Amino acid sequence: MYQIVLIAFLSLCAQFFLPWWTLAIVAFAICYWRSPGAGWAFWYGFAGVAIVWLMYVLLIQLRTDGVFVGRMSELLFKANTPFLPALATSIVSGLVGGLAGLSGFYVRQATTTQIINRIS
Amino acid sequence: MRYTKAIVSILLTVLLVYALNRPWGTIPAFAPLLSPFVGFWQNAETDTAGDEEFTLGGTTEPVTVIFDDLAIPHVFAQNDHDAYFAQGYLTARDRLWQMEFQTHAAAGRVSEIVGDRALELDRYNRRLGMGFGAEKSVKAMMTDARSRESVEAYTAGVNAYIKQLKPSDYPLEYKLLGYAPEPWEPLKCAYFLKYMSGVLALGADDLNMSNVLAKIGPKATKELFPDYPFHEDPIIPVGTKWDFKPVAIPKVPTESRPVIDPITMNWPEHDPAIGSNNWAVSAQKSASGYPILANDPHLTLSLPSIWYQMQIVTPTMNVYGATMPGAPGVIIGFNKRVAWGVTNVGADVLDFYRIRFKDNTHREYWHDNQWKPVTRRIETIKVKGLPNVVDTVLYTHHGPVMYMAGQQPFAKNVPIGYAARWIGHEESNDFLTYYLLDRANNHADYRKALSYYGAPAQNFVFADTQKDIAISPNGKFPLKWKDQGKFLLDGTNPADDWHGWIPAEQNPHVKNPPRGFVSSANQSSTDPTYPYYINWQFAPAERGTRINERLTTMRNATPDSLRMLQNDNLNVRARWSLPVFLPTVQTQKLTGEQKKAFDILKTWRYNNDIAEIGPTIYTEWMRQYMNGVWQDDFPNTDSTTLRFPSFDRTLELAEKDPAAQWFDNVKTPPRENLSDILTQTLQSAVDSLIRLHGPVGNAWQWGPHKATKIAHLARLDALSAVNVQIGGGNGIVNATTERTGPSWRMVVALGSQPKAYGVYPGGQSGNPGSRNYLNMLETWRTGKLNELLFLQSPQDKNARIRQKVIIK
Numbered sequence A: 001m002y003q004i005v006l007i008a009f010l011s012l013c014a015q016f017f018l019p020w021w022t023l024a025i026v027a028f029a030i031c032y033w034r035s036p037g038a039g040w041a042f043w044y045g046f047a048g049v050a051i052v053w054l055m056y057v058l059l060i061q062l063r064t065d066g067v068f069v070g071r072m073s074e075l076l077f078k079a080n081t082p083f084l085p086a087l088a089t090s091i092v093s094g095l096v097g098g099l100a101g102l103s104g105f106y107v108r109q110a111t112t113t114q115i116i117n118r119i120s
Numbered sequence B: 001m002r003y004t005k006a007i008v009s010i011l012l013t014v015l016l017v018y019a020l021n022r023p024w025g026t027i028p029a030f031a032p033l034l035s036p037f038v039g040f041w042q043n044a045e046t047d048t049a050g051d052e053e054f055t056l057g058g059t060t061e062p063v064t065v066i067f068d069d070l071a072i073p074h075v076f077a078q079n080d081h082d083a084y085f086a087q088g089y090l091t092a093r094d095r096l097w098q099m100e101f102q103t104h105a106a107a108g109r110v111s112e113i114v115g116d117r118a119l120e121l122d123r124y125n126r127r128l129g130m131g132f133g134a135e136k137s138v139k140a141m142m143t144d145a146r147s148r149e150s151v152e153a154y155t156a157g158v159n160a161y162i163k164q165l166k167p168s169d170y171p172l173e174y175k176l177l178g179y180a181p182e183p184w185e186p187l188k189c190a191y192f193l194k195y196m197s198g199v200l201a202l203g204a205d206d207l208n209m210s211n212v213l214a215k216i217g218p219k220a221t222k223e224l225f226p227d228y229p230f231h232e233d234p235i236i237p238v239g240t241k242w243d244f245k246p247v248a249i250p251k252v253p254t255e256s257r258p259v260i261d262p263i264t265m266n267w268p269e270h271d272p273a274i275g276s277n278n279w280a281v282s283a284q285k286s287a288s289g290y291p292i293l294a295n296d297p298h299l300t301l302s303l304p305s306i307w308y309q310m311q312i313v314t315p316t317m318n319v320y321g322a323t324m325p326g327a328p329g330v331i332i333g334f335n336k337r338v339a340w341g342v343t344n345v346g347a348d349v350l351d352f353y354r355i356r357f358k359d360n361t362h363r364e365y366w367h368d369n370q371w372k373p374v375t376r377r378i379e380t381i382k383v384k385g386l387p388n389v390v391d392t393v394l395y396t397h398h399g400p401v402m403y404m405a406g407q408q409p410f411a412k413n414v415p416i417g418y419a420a421r422w423i424g425h426e427e428s429n430d431f432l433t434y435y436l437l438d439r440a441n442n443h444a445d446y447r448k449a450l451s452y453y454g455a456p457a458q459n460f461v462f463a464d465t466q467k468d469i470a471i472s473p474n475g476k477f478p479l480k481w482k483d484q485g486k487f488l489l490d491g492t493n494p495a496d497d498w499h500g501w502i503p504a505e506q507n508p509h510v511k512n513p514p515r516g517f518v519s520s521a522n523q524s525s526t527d528p529t530y531p532y533y534i535n536w537q538f539a540p541a542e543r544g545t546r547i548n549e550r551l552t553t554m555r556n557a558t559p560d561s562l563r564m565l566q567n568d569n570l571n572v573r574a575r576w577s578l579p580v581f582l583p584t585v586q587t588q589k590l591t592g593e594q595k596k597a598f599d600i601l602k603t604w605r606y607n608n609d610i611a612e613i614g615p616t617i618y619t620e621w622m623r624q625y626m627n628g629v630w631q632d633d634f635p636n637t638d639s640t641t642l643r644f645p646s647f648d649r650t651l652e653l654a655e656k657d658p659a660a661q662w663f664d665n666v667k668t669p670p671r672e673n674l675s676d677i678l679t680q681t682l683q684s685a686v687d688s689l690i691r692l693h694g695p696v697g698n699a700w701q702w703g704p705h706k707a708t709k710i711a712h713l714a715r716l717d718a719l720s721a722v723n724v725q726i727g728g729g730n731g732i733v734n735a736t737t738e739r740t741g742p743s744w745r746m747v748v749a750l751g752s753q754p755k756a757y758g759v760y761p762g763g764q765s766g767n768p769g770s771r772n773y774l775n776m777l778e779t780w781r782t783g784k785l786n787e788l789l790f791l792q793s794p795q796d797k798n799a800r801i802r803q804k805v806i807i808k
Helices: A002-017 A022-033 A038-063 A067-077 A084-111 A114-119 B002-020 B030-034 B080-106 B116-127 B130-143 B145-163 B172-177 B186-200 B206-224 B430-438 B443-450 B542-553 B559-566 B572-584 B592-603 B614-630 B647-656 B674-693 B702-706 B777-781
Strands: B052-054 B063-068 B073-076 B276-281 B292-300 B308-314 B317-323 B332-334 B338-344 B350-354 B364-367 B370-373 B375-383 B386-395 B400-403 B418-422 B458-464 B469-474 B517-520 B708-712 B721-724 B740-742 B745-749 B755-759 B786-788 B801-807
Touching (some): A002 A084, A022 B002, A038 A084, A084 B002, B002 B030, B080 B116, B080 B172, B116 B375, B130 B430, B276 B338, B276 B542, B292 B332, B292 B559, B332 B745, B338 B443, B443 B469, B458 B517, B559 B745, B559 B755, B572 B647, B572 B674, B592 B614, B592 B674, B614 B647
Antiparallel strands (some): B063 B073, B063 B801, B276 B292, B276 B517, B292 B740, B292 B745, B317 B332, B375 B386, B386 B400, B458 B469, B755 B786
């Protein structure tokens, strides 16, 4: 589970200075380094990345009066639901993080032997 | 297998990142937009922090900016350069996207942002000569040291803001449309002026009037399209003596008019609701013994708000008012001694000349009995995602030949093969007028300031603490023979050229008229005794008439009396026409619902208030009535476009000649008269309202029916104010229609210290994520005004002061 914390921390740092998609590289690298299975890798990537986006979004949303988020919900999803943008934001980032994590795991599998995998 | 899984998952990841990182058609790049680090979340503004101090390096001395509770900046600078620098910086901070988008639109550069769906719009603006005109204007503003300094400092201020932006700081619209701001330049200030001229001075009926003339002949044309209206109360009061000796007025050429080429075009949707009100009451009429001035310019309401309030204080001025994002200085406002405002004149400053080319190479054209060279201007339009489009525009001495035969015109009132002669092509230094007004002390300063003004021509109203009030329809007016430009003109005949200008000091003006007030509402500038031709048609007389009748009876006026007049909802058109129309309706032919609607009109007090049903029925009826009277006589066909006579002329006909042949529908066997047409159209108007709203009831109320919308400039409903419940309407003093209305309301009471009030439908911030995006809307909607904080020094104490910022 510490992978989630690592992904969250490192992707947070990366995104302060680098483009948003660096979160995929972080999730990939961490899951390449250590992940017990495909499902776990996807989950680590998804959760690690999405937690950061969701927390940041909630922080912003709670500090403002919600009118703007409602307007954006209307604009992007044709429905004025204040939690839709936050949800969509988390899912979009989570999917990218999850897929990147999954890729990390599979690449690790493809490039190292089964024995090493078992030991780690 | 292991490799396949690795490759497939990597491929999927890369594809997803790629798909989320780029726009798809009109859908923006999703991930950067949703990212809380760089996306729209970053535009959600929290409440402003405490006092700030930051260094930009563009000012010679520190500038202090006080923000009040409406986020309006009050700039205190130690010299003019620093003040304009701060104005540029602060305006950009609140309105950068709007400033850039409007100037991009004027420059024909929208395709760069949205792709080829804006190509025809861009081509139109370029062929109209927006760039040609802006380049000339920027030259003029750079020749005068005062306007040059203000434009350059303003530009530096805007750029100081742009320079510090990271992509995550970009205004929301850049993120939605996926582009970045570019540096500001003085040319963009000129483009902004052209944008305003485009909004206010591009009306042209020349083609349709020529088609009318060809169809019904000169006698009937003169009869149906008179040069002065039936109902009128001109801006310069009737009886005002002209205190000048006019220059020689060009003679009407006797040669026959050119034959018009058949042109396939539809009548353009001219918006008669774009106008404005302004007035000033004299010291004798006011309770305080000092003049009071009011102004409300009507435009197509949009967000971010059209205007931006600001107070600017330097050793040379202390001015407060409405500025326009993209222009230095205050446009409508007041200082300690004077107040001024503007409404549109609507002069005939766009004419079309039929061009005869020597041959198909279009290298020479015939004028004044000789072949003259055509110049070419290459317009390169960048199109997002597509190769550049190169367009060659032919220029004669008249102006650009907007469309050659075979090219599809974008705006339908432009004749193919005709050159456009437009005031927007003229060199003028309009900023200088505002520069001088901002610093004016008295009537003489006002007159001097006005002499520099070019376009779009405005009715400048004025009042000062020396108790003078004045008004002047003012701008560069071409010197023409009477009605020159009512019809298409002959580009080969020098007699059809513009003959110079009406001398600026001979523009119509009046100071302290005996009636004790001055006013304008876009109606005729003068009565027919004015020696020069300005236009043959102006906005209808209703608003002006109502304003003048209320001002005539007004005593002991206060700012509140003027505010109430700005919100007057009386429908003068209905008051004039219903007593003529209702008695002629054949009530025995009406069904139950139609009769109900008729009875509502009978008891209606002609007020366009939110909850009234009368205005809904009246407006729809009159729309159908005008069609019913004129559609058969002036049909738009594949080969000709025509226009209808005015409502004013139609009403005159109904009063004086109800049996006129024009009321007969020539498409039906029986001979109809006024009564038949009124009855038929009332029936069909009620029927269409039933289809729209069901049986007569609350759904018919004017407020919900009109459903005023203040649309975001990028036409995004989610960022607009929709279904705003407010009364008024077209031709009403409170001129709020479905899309247009008072874009700024201001009342200034002069005195030892000016007391001023104002509001606009929106807010100071252009950011939809700010609390100040629409915070003034409710005040505007309910007809109230905010007091405008007129500070004397940055140390002034006031409960409404929220923040102090020092710019170094």
